Amino acid sequence: MTPAPASAAPAALRGHIVTFRGNPFLMPPHDALVDEPDGLVIITDGRITHAGAYGETIRHLPAGMPVADYRGCLISAGFVDTHVHYPQLPMIAAYGEQLLEWLERYTFPTERRFADETYATTIARQFLHGLLRCGTTTAAVYCTVHPQSVDAFFGQSTRLGTLMVAGKVLMDRNAPDYLRDTAQRGYDESRRLIDRWHGRNRQHYAVTPRFAPTSTPEQLELAGALLKGDDTLFMQTHLAENRAEVAWVADLYPDSRSYLDVYDRAGLVRPRSVMGHGIYVDEHDLCRCHESGCALAHCPTSNLFLGSGAFRLFDVMDAKRPVRTGLGTDVGAGTSLSHLQSMNEAYKIAQMTGKRLHPVQAFWLATRGGAEALHLDDRIGAIAPGMDADLCILDPRATPLQALRAQMCDSTADILFTLMMLGDDRSIRATWVGGRLVHDRDMPAI
Ligand code: GUN
Ligand code: ZN
DSSP states (O other): OOOOOTTOOOEEEEEEEEEESSOTTTSOHHHHEEEEEEEEEEEETTEEEEEEEHHHHGGGSOTTOOEEEEEEEEEEEOEEEEEEEGGGGGGOSOOSOOHHHHIIIIIHHHHHGGGSHHHHHHHHHHHHHHHHHTTEEEEEEEOOSSHHHHHHHHHHHHHHTOEEEEEOEEOOSSSOGGGOOOHHHHHHHHHHHHHHHTTSTTEEEEEEEOOGGGSOHHHHHHHHHHHTTOTTOEEEEEESOSHHHHHHHHHHOTTOSSHHHHHHHTTOOSTTEEEEEOOSOOHHHHHHHHHHTOEEEEOHHHHHHTTOOOOOHHHHTOTTSOOEEEEOOOTTTSSOSOHHHHHHHHHHHHHHTTOOOOHHHHHHIIIIIHHHHTTOTTTSSSOSTTSBOOEEEEOTTSSHHHHHHHTTOOSHHHHHHHHHHHOSGGGEEEEEETTEEEEETTOTTO
């Protein structure tokens, strides 16, 4: 276990606790939800020691410990973003293209700038503050091909005490010269970054081949070699996001049964592997994901923005072989760092496919589901004794319209639904990381 930041002062939070005792795709949503309208969370040394009804939990409050009063707001585990690119923050909302042209026209030139570590540090800082402002406390993050972009990111995350997963992008073909490494250089640079950052404070390394078209088979093999023998390491890549991309992969890897199989042959399909998107996958692939423990990151705002397609969430979560799944913003193809917005668009994609995404299911995906996808659910994603105190405070009355709509809410599920349909960063009253207040909407200096 990695220690929580030692500087965290003891604290307690009072408000409406919402968290999970089970997976609402596999049991009735109301049975999966832990709902404590007047709750108390007590934190010591960055971890939750007690959580429950205020009337019962107050007797555990150490003498003199201050209580932050969030009555009228929900206390949730911090959101988990399972797929996002920090260097793409400056190019969010780039007009007009679908995936492959969008990469060439906007993404690669933007990522070039991260050769400059000072620039990378500035953007990493803005990105992390942007996440915290949206209630996201953990993310699986792509840096660029430049090792210094990884140093910049983990340096800023260490400063804030956030639990992050990140890695250097590997790309040794089908990319501009200025963004290409070689299979050997990518291996060596990743190895050095793993030694420097993995398991240091709350930072975790992800071996990060961008996607099959920009890596040779040799590079994917070496990515597998980096992972071999260390099951604490993460792996992240893109999978079957766009039809033209899938056709390209079939051309480049004619011997593979499927896109997923390209990664599988290299030893990249395993626990703590996170595949972004997974829209065009078949039953065989989903069975393989289920049995291997690898995860899919559903990125609704990105899939709509790039016109990529509709993720089959309820098929993926089928009880006969559920696949670990979290939500990803996929900024800069995604259009918001806010998981409330991810939930909003996930609901609409489900509607378009004839399904109904229950608000309890949506909030589970954004918290506990994401933590399970990363195999970090023993640390984050729920409110319970022993868990890291990474929390977000949600205000259901953040705007005049939401205050009006809140008057009609007659259940916790309805409060959650209005938050996911109408909410954004204004709905995040505060964010706590490792028991420390790191964002306060009403006191912007923090
Ligand atoms: N596939 C390969 N690279 C990328 C990327 O940067 N964003 C998205 N959405 N898909 C990708
Ligand atoms: Zn992506």
